[in-house]
Amino acid sequence: MDTRIISNPSEADLDLLAETLRSGELVAIPTETVYGLGANGLDAEAMDKIYAAKGRPSDNPLILHVPDGESIRPLVKDISVTAQALIDAFWPGPLTITLPKSDLVPDRATGGLSRVALRCPDHYLCRDLLKRAGVPVAAPSANISGRPSPTTAQDVYHDMNGRIPYILDAGPCTIGVESTVVEVHDDKVIILRPGGITKSMLEDVLPTVVYDTALISESTKPKAPGMKYTHYAPDASMYVVVGKPSDVAEAFKELSKGCRGPIGCLVSHETHVLIGMDERFQCHCFGQHGDALALGHDFYKSLLQFNENHVTLILAEGVEPHGFGVAVMNRMEKASSHHVIYK
Ligand code: TXA
Numbered sequence: 536m537d538t539r540i541i542s543n544p545s546e547a548d549l550d551l552l553a554e555t556l557r558s559g560e561l562v563a564i565p566t567e568t569v570y571g572l573g574a575n576g577l578d579a580e581a582m583d584k585i586y587a588a589k590g591r592p593s594d595n596p597l598i599l600h601v602p603d604g605e606s607i608r609p610l611v612k613d614i615s616v617t618a619q620a621l622i623d624a625f626w627p628g629p630l631t632i633t634l635p636k637s638d639l640v641p642d643r644a645t646g647g648l649s650r651v652a653l654r655c656p657d658h659y660l661c662r663d664l665l666k667r668a669g670v671p672v673a674a675p676s677a678n679i680s681g682r683p684s685p686t687t688a689q690d691v692y693h694d695m696n697g698r699i700p701y702i703l704d705a706g707p708c709t710i711g712v713e714s715t716v717v718e719v720h721d722d723k724v725i726i727l728r729p730g731g732i733t734k735s736m737l738e739d740v741l742p743t744v745v746y747d748t749a750l751i752s753e754s755t756k757p758k759a760p761g762m763k764y765t766h767y768a769p770d771a772s773m774y775v776v777v778g779k780p781s782d783v784a785e786a787f788k789e790l791s792k793g794c795r796g797p798i799g800c801l802v803s804h805e806t807h808v809l810i811g812m813d814e815r816f817q818c819h820c821f822g823q824h825g826d827a828l829a830l831g832h833d834f835y836k837s838l839l840q841f842n843e844n845h846v847t848l849i850l851a852e853g854v855e856p857h858g859f860g861v862a863v864m865n866r867m868e869k870a871s872s873h874h875v876i877y878k
């Protein structure tokens with residue numbers, strides 16, 4: 536199968552992609568977070584193709600993407616006042632809400648769970664396509680399972696060439712880190728996966744917001760099944776250092792001792808000037824020290840670039856786990872197999 540990348544789509548292109556989705560084939564779609572691998576969310580066989588293309592364990596449930604809040608009505612048993620408040624405040628946007636599913640949603644979408652995950656992306660082209668498709672679109676990140684998530688159409692092509700018919704290209708994703716996943720109850724919201732919508736943003740709307748205990752303690756089973764897998768991992772081993780630029784630069788020197796091959800460095804401008812000349816280092820500056828948004832935006836892109844360049848070690852500067860930094864550090868923890876050093 537040849538994979539076609541469609542950029543600057545015409546109306547006819549969007550209709551073709553919508554029909555492709557409806558008829559049970561896969562289309563990679565842009566969103567504000569990462570690119571998704573889309574399939575008709577009401578068609579179990581179409582969703583099987585997602586698992587096959589990604590090489591993904593089939594107990595891992597999928598997020599159904601919709602063009603607006605109204606479109607979830609047939610998919611859920613009930614929209615509680617709490618859920619509606621979140622939808623009104625954060626949709627379209629990087630917030631995925633799990634709600635008790637209706638019989639219309641196949642078990643294939645939820646991995647047999649009684650709740651379905653729903654999200655309305657803040658991306659006009661994506662929502663236009665979702666509207667034309669007229670069905671909810673199940674979409675995990677469009678990478679081979681376990682690899683860093685794609686934030687450009689070219690990243691998707693690298694993993695999915697020959698596995699899917701179409702990629703809708705809308706340039707780089709603006710956020711670069713997957714959505715926040717929450718489970719909504721009448722009296723509280725549980726964050727299952729941290730993302731673009733932070734805990735304090737949720738607290739501005741609802742009084743009680745807690746993290747799933749599995750996000751805090753390694754020994755608890757996560758409520759979001761996807762959180763238990765090895766994720767986002769680059770090919771080389773990776774260390775993350777959080778601290779002042781001078782401490783990060785010092786730690787990088789220590790960690791690189793004895794390493795003879797090329798070393799991928801993801802650093803702030805402030806740290807970069809302190810590292811000094813070392814011909815092994817391939818540096819990517821994400822922006823200003825402590826800027827979680829800038830780091831999140833460049834994180835997956837840098838890991839994929841380091842894979843491409845066959846580096847033997849990756850050294851990355853982290854940020855304090857506050858605000859959006861919680862989501863970024865969650866991905867850095869996983870990508871580095873918990874090699875995170877706080878200075
Ligand atoms: O930003 C995003 O959310 C991207 C874009 C494409 O929308 N999608 C994405 O999908 O990251 P995926 O499949 O890579 O991650 C979905 C996460 C997994 O951790 C999964 O376990 C969790 O959501 N999830 C899905 N349905 C769930 C459910 N019913 N209950 C609990 N967790 C669920």
Ligand code: MG
Pocket residue numbers: 675676684
């Ligand atoms: Mg993923």
